[in-house]
Amino acid sequence: MKLITEHNDQDLRTTITEGKGGVKNTFIEGVFMQANKKNRNNRIYEKTILENAVRRYVNEQVRSGRAVGELNHPSGPSINLDKVSHRITELKWMGDDVVGKALVLDTPMGKIVKGLVEGGVKLGVSSRGMGTVQTRDGVSHVNKDFLLSTIDIVQDPSAPNAFVNGIMESHEWVMDESGNYVEVHSTLSEQTQSLLDEYKALLESIRV
Numbered sequence: 659m660k661l662i663t664e665h666n667d668q669d670l671r672t673t674i675t676e677g678k679g680g681v682k683n684t685f686i687e688g689v690f691m692q693a694n695k696k697n698r699n700n701r702i703y704e705k706t707i708l709e710n711a712v713r714r715y716v717n718e719q720v721r722s723g724r725a726v727g728e729l730n731h732p733s734g735p736s737i738n739l740d741k742v743s744h745r746i747t748e749l750k751w752m753g754d755d756v757v758g759k760a761l762v763l764d765t766p767m768g769k770i771v772k773g774l775v776e777g778g779v780k781l782g783v784s785s786r787g788m789g790t791v792q793t794r795d796g797v798s799h800v801n802k803d804f805l806l807s808t809i810d811i812v813q814d815p816s817a818p819n820a821f822v823n824g825i826m827e828s829h830e831w832v833m834d835e836s837g838n839y840v841e842v843h844s845t846l847s848e849q850t851q852s853l854l855d856e857y858k859a860l861l862e863s864i865r866v
Contacts, residue, residue: 659788661735662800664697665812666690666783672775683761684772690749690758690809691785701791701798705754708804711787712756715806716749727760727786727808729767735788735807743767746809758783758809771811784810 670688677683691712693705719725729743748759762768762775774781789804 659790659803662701662787662789662791662804664691664699664701664785666692666785670781670783684775685747685759685761686744686771686775686781686783686811687759688757688783689755690783691756693754693756695754696797699798700796701800703800703804707800707802708756709751710802711804711806712749712751719808720746720749725808726763727810729771729811730813732786732810735786737808741767743771743811760809760811774813779813782812784812786810 666689668689670686673685673687675683675685691703691708693703693708696702715725723745725746726737726739726742727744727746728738728741730741732738732741742763742765744760744762746758746760750757762771771781785806786808787804787806790801791798792801793799
């Protein structure tokens with residue numbers, strides 16, 4: 659199976675509510691995924707396929723309070739707890755759109771998200787999942803084996819995202835006996851690997 663990521667161009671809303679003890683909670687809301695529409699990665703998710711993936715994710719992750727996501731680009735399908743910035747609290751359908759709501763957490767990465775929001779930075783979301791695709795009429799259709807892993811928060815510069823997507827999706831992943839995804843190393847050219855290493859180093863310098 660391959661890592662499949664999609665960056666959503668829809669504007670997100672930010673709301674701040676006051677919880678118990680006067681604690682202010684920051685939420686990010688908006689369209690997190692879309693079905694039956696060719697996206698900028700030239701992929702289409704049929705609604706029935708995405709419905710199954712979202713239903714499973716809600717039942718297994720959202721309802722149990724385990725649906726956490728990261729800030730910025732992950733390097734694989736697994737969740738890195740040290741980079742978690744938010745918890746997805748709701749996913750629901752509105753037509754062909756999956757509308758979501760996420761609580762920004764009081765973690766180091768969550769505090770960065772809050773600072774960006776307060777500074778007026780436009781944020782985006784990126785879905786992350788595992789699956790296979792089939793090309794029909796020049797368009798990649800996501801197959802019914804698609805599994806939604808999480809929704810990440812990204813700053814969403816289109817060119818770097820497209821670069822990372824192309825590299826990361828070229829790798830194959832298999833599930834081991836413990837249920838964890840293990841990368842099957844693919845062969846990258848030395849030039850491509852060098853560019854990827856440079857980009858990862860740049861991302862890490864931004865996060866520090």
